[in-house]
Amino acid sequence: MRQCLSPEHPSVLSLPFATLAVLFAGGPAVAVTGDPDPAVTFAKDVAPILQQSCQVCHQVGAIGPMSLMTYEEVRPWADLIRIQVESRAMPPYHYDTGVGIQKLKHDSRLSDDEIRTISSWVAQGAVMGNPADLPPPVEFPKAGVFRLAEEFGEPDVIVRSTPYTVPANGQDLWWQPTVEVEGIPRDRCIRAIETKPSVKGRAVAHHANSVWMVPAAPGDSGSVNGYVRQGRLSEYALGKLGEVVPGDACRLAPADARVTWDIHYYPAGEEVIDDQVEIGIWLYPENFNPESLYSQTLASYGLQGGDFDIPPHGKLMTQGFHAFDHPVRIDSFQPHGHLRLVGKSLEIFNPQTGRRELISQVSNWNPGWHLSHIFEDDVAPLMPAGAVMVLTAWYDNTENNRFNPDPDQWVGTGNRTGDEMSHAWIAITHLDQAGYERLLAEREAKNPAPVPASRFRAAAN
Numbered sequence: 131m132r133q134c135l136s137p138e139h140p141s142v143l144s145l146p147f148a149t150l151a152v153l154f155a156g157g158p159a160v161a162v163t164g165d166p167d168p169a170v171t172f173a174k175d176v177a178p179i180l181q182q183s184c185q186v187c188h189q190v191g192a193i194g195p196m197s198l199m200t201y202e203e204v205r206p207w208a209d210l211i212r213i214q215v216e217s218r219a220m221p222p223y224h225y226d227t228g229v230g231i232q233k234l235k236h237d238s239r240l241s242d243d244e245i246r247t248i249s250s251w252v253a254q255g256a257v258m259g260n261p262a263d264l265p266p267p268v269e270f271p272k273a274g275v276f277r278l279a280e281e282f283g284e285p286d287v288i289v290r291s292t293p294y295t296v297p298a299n300g301q302d303l304w305w306q307p308t309v310e311v312e313g314i315p316r317d318r319c320i321r322a323i324e325t326k327p328s329v330k331g332r333a334v335a336h337h338a339n340s341v342w343m344v345p346a347a348p349g350d351s352g353s354v355n356g357y358v359r360q361g362r363l364s365e366y367a368l369g370k371l372g373e374v375v376p377g378d379a380c381r382l383a384p385a386d387a388r389v390t391w392d393i394h395y396y397p398a399g400e401e402v403i404d405d406q407v408e409i410g411i412w413l414y415p416e417n418f419n420p421e422s423l424y425s426q427t428l429a430s431y432g433l434q435g436g437d438f439d440i441p442p443h444g445k446l447m448t449q450g451f452h453a454f455d456h457p458v459r460i461d462s463f464q465p466h467g468h469l470r471l472v473g474k475s476l477e478i479f480n481p482q483t484g485r486r487e488l489i490s491q492v493s494n495w496n497p498g499w500h501l502s503h504i505f506e507d508d509v510a511p512l513m514p515a516g517a518v519m520v521l522t523a524w525y526d527n528t529e530n531n532r533f534n535p536d537p538d539q540w541v542g543t544g545n546r547t548g549d550e551m552s553h554a555w556i557a558i559t560h561l562d563q564a565g566y567e568r569l570l571a572e573r574e575a576k577n578p579a580p581v582p583a584s585r586f587r588a589a590a591n
């Protein structure tokens with residue numbers, strides 16, 4: 131966090147927008163200059179990187195547009211691969227390097243060394259090398275399976291939306307069925323959640339949000355068919371993997387509940403018959419007592435920047451603020467936006483110290499990939515009561531934004547793909563003062579120096 135407050139790195143908010151656009155245009159790229167490393171070959175150096183970071187999507191039947199399994203398949207794409215990895219467009223994990231918290235769970239970014247290896251290989255003519263150096267092939271999960279199953283096994287509970295047919299062409303569509311949930315007869319704590327569109331529906335299921343509905347108690351207002359809303363189950367948008375809850379927090383799976391979906395479909399040129407979206411839920415063991423743990427919520431906490439209009443060929447920056455009256459830990463950050471969003475950052479401002487710290491920034495936003503950036507347990511920011519989360523979003527409605535379908539349009543806030551949004555999905559563990567002090571002390575014991583001047587202690591990465 132110190133970077134953000136030092137004179138060489140003036141804080142984001144004090145800069146005029148024009149400067150921001152320059153500062154954040156694409157994030158730091160790794161370029162190879164001078165003599166490239168002499169003997170970089172596909173067999174020895176590049177194939178292991180592709181196995182590890184690319185092939186899960188780039189094989190026949192997976193979501194990538196081409197297969198990158200063999201030298202013959204990879205060679206024609208070498209130049210484009212170099213461009214995509216140097217700009218950090220691939221693998222698709224869009225998150226700024228060098229600023230904010232860098233220790234993240236499920237972080238699929240390439241290291242600078244790996245990017246240099248690929249660049250040198252292409253610069254030297256993209257040779258095969260000695261086939262005897264090739265690593266043995268890797269076994270991948272089949273298309274359409276839960277990706278978190280690799281880590282946690284099959285989900286304990288699967289919630290399916292009611293079938294819905296998406297036409298080949300037309301406008302945005304919303305599908306909001308309520309379904310029963312089997313297999314949770316008493317309150318449980320969630321370990322992980324993954325929302326998974328079907329293989330055929332992946333291109334049309336843009337968002338799929340889900341909320342818990344629990345049996346209404348006498349006198350509850352807002353009851354629908356005897357059930358009332360109780361918190362969010364999950365949030366999914368194109369390209370997202372899932373959510374993992376830290377072991378000291380309880381994200382509640384309430385007993386005897388139903389789930390109400392809010393699925394946003396967008397026709398993509400081919401009819402998809404009877405599409406169903408699935409949520410896999412992994413539970414902590416039954417003896418995890420929800421009441422003895424701090425609760426975790428996933429919400430947007432009113433952080434969006436209000437109503438706005440972006441003029442044709444114009445730019446805009448919005449900000450939203452939120453403070454809690456108790457200490458909290460921020461467990462994850464997932465920016466949300468559509469086609470004119472360019473970047474988003476999350477900061478913490480502490481009015482007691484006057485300091486502001488950058489937590490996370492995504493300045494190479496890509497609307498095809500919505501990722502939840504989950505902080506490693508020992509660096510998830512701890513926020514004292516009264517500190518303010520500051521969410522900044524910036525938009526580019528000019529022709530310079532490569533995702534902009536039409537710079538001549540006014541763009542307002544709204545749910546349609548051509549409208550814009552300014553919120554983020556943030557997982558928060560709600561602490562009390564004792565829990566907050568304990569976590570601070572634990573981190574200090576693990577990492578005694580240097581003691582940060584502020585009280586956030588998130589800077590330990």
Ligand code: HEC
Nearest residue numbers: 183184187188193194195207210211214215220221222498
């Ligand atoms: C999570 C899945 C995923 C992973 C991992 C992934 N890709 Fe991709 N890749 C895609 C998809 C999907 C596209 C199509 C464009 C898009 O949706 O962003 C794509 C597009 C590309 C393109 C551009 C193709 C074109 O015609 O423009 C290149 C090159 C590429 N990927 C290379 C790589 C390399 C190299 C890696 C690993 C270092 C990698 N990808 C990792 C899913 C993935």
